[in-house]
Amino acid sequence: MTRRSPEEVAKLSTEAMLAEDKTVALNGIEVVEVRPGSAVAAMIVLERMANGHGICHGGFIFLLADTAFAYACNSHGRRAVAQHASVTFLAPGRLGERLTAAAVEHHRGERSGLTDVTVRNGEGEIIAEFRGHSRTIGGTPWVTP
């Protein structure tokens, strides 16, 4: 029996997760790329995400970052969830702009992980830094390694 490569596990986990995950499709989020321990997601700031200043609500910046985070820490085949996350807002995201969130898992223990996500605006400027703590849970794995 052939053991899958980490890249293959990431690809199959992402496909299995996308099939279940309604929040991506129904909120205009695009999962751009997933590799073992990393992921990129993107989102255009729609009218319903913006407050009266034409600035993206922090909750949607978090949603985008959290999505990249989730795909990064589920890329190893086992199911993982966020336990705790923090976000620092550095600059506004504007209406109509395409935001991208790049997640990199920095540490991975037996059951827990630490993943940083950088969110950039359409000009490539950093608008938020997110740090998430994941924990693997039971249940059917996305894919058996």
Add this chain to the structure above:
Amino acid sequence: MTRRSPEEVAKLSTEAMLAEDKTVALNGIEVVEVRPGSAVAAMIVLERMANGHGICHGGFIFLLADTAFAYACNSHGRRAVAQHASVTFLAPGRLGERLTAAAVEHHRGERSGLTDVTVRNGEGEIIAEFRGHSRTIGGTPWVTP
């Protein structure tokens, strides 16, 4: 000239902010109550907020908590934004359930504030604890005290 009471300032600030804030109306969030330094918001977990397990995406729990946070720390008439926030997820929110987020501003300095938000599920159990750091910004105040 009569000076407004804190309660009146909170009421007028909330009305001015709701008039501008598209994220509340367009995302099914209800601003239930705002008082000086506190706010309650509620949201029913819709299909587009749920992942394949029927569990509310953490990003939407954050969005709800962040909304309660924003109304609490804008209740004093001056515009305030989140600088930094953290969230701990304690239990899942389920599809169809009505979640409520209660925000209380614990500390308020000259320009910064610390606000805690507790999110509960339909049965009153705590599902998340949010802590947000606000900063007042320039621009036209919501209301002059």
Add this chain to the structure above:
Amino acid sequence: MTRRSPEEVAKLSTEAMLAEDKTVALNGIEVVEVRPGSAVAAMIVLERMANGHGICHGGFIFLLADTAFAYACNSHGRRAVAQHASVTFLAPGRLGERLTAAAVEHHRGERSGLTDVTVRNGEGEIIAEFRGHSRTIGGTPWVTP
């Protein structure tokens, strides 16, 4: 066989932990009180904890808060450690002043807990808010319930 009360477990756990814990005795920290899920610790701001402004280094405020946190989340008999903690500094602690840190465990799951600690100065004003995430670990418990 008699089952110990939570209060007795807290008392015995604290005694066992104090016997091992050199950081308390050697750093002038006093463990004032430990109850099931809560603890109070105190510390006088010594010269070696103060920077040139006569203000307590944030690291020592954290140390005091972290100590109260540790005694609160080890009060149930099982060994617990901090996984993650955050602290917000609200006002300075001054040289010679007695600071107190009061820890309350708000949530306790199967293996994890969320504990808030409030640090006050000699006049009872809040100078810092600490939030810690604990996890129980293996090893000999402090006391068998």
Add this chain to the structure above:
Amino acid sequence: MTRRSPEEVAKLSTEAMLAEDKTVALNGIEVVEVRPGSAVAAMIVLERMANGHGICHGGFIFLLADTAFAYACNSHGRRAVAQHASVTFLAPGRLGERLTAAAVEHHRGERSGLTDVTVRNGEGEIIAEFRGHSRTIGGTPWVTP
């Protein structure tokens, strides 16, 4: 009149700060290097920093990280303090071991900054990740640029 280079400002700020800062000298912390927006500090885990397991108390790991943070965000000549910080503990620091903390300021706004600190043990393994939010304050600057 010659304008000082960023490197010179960092050097002079560090010297002025070290002259005032008793916590470094009296707690066995060594400020190894400071450059514009970055700093390295080191500390040997002494008996009074260790609990009964021979493991460094998290408060001292925080103290070391916070020191590196402080020198990094005071390296621009203006006085800056921590507003908020978080730390994730990934592995234990052992008695007698030399820990190093490397701080890098990632973002710097008009008055606020975001600085990450990585703490490593004697073998170069990461034992903690710290993230600090600084704010410049008034008062005499360390050095005039």
